[in-house]
Amino acid sequence: MVRNMMIPGDFIEVFIDTPLCIAEERDVIGFYAKARSSKLKILLVSIALMRQQKMPEIRIDTTQMTMDNAAEKIIKRLI
Numbered sequence: 175m176v177r178n179m180m181i182p183g184d185f186i187e188v189f190i191d192t193p194l195c196i197a198e199e200r201d202v203i204g205f206y207a208k209a210r211s212s213k214l215k216i217l218l219v220s221i222a223l224m225r226q227q228k229m230p231e232i233r234i235d236t237t238q239m240t241m242d243n244a245a246e247k248i249i250k251r252l253i
Contacts, residue, residue: 189230
């Protein structure tokens with residue numbers, strides 16, 4: 175929806191691709207545990223919707239890329 179509001183070329187979608195099991199392991203705040211216990215149902219719906227994105231301009235695979243490499247990839251695209 176936001177892409178359609180922008181001038182073509184002015185919007186860059188960045189998809190942070192992390193398997194759910196990895197995201198849960200990295201979750202120090204406990205959002206995923208709360209979501210699984212039905213305290214944050216909206217979180218799981220949001221995750222499901224995010225997974226549906228088909229063609230982001232940048233895809234960051236957090237299982238294959240360090241934070242520094244991801245930042246560098248995003249910055250290079252912006253420049």
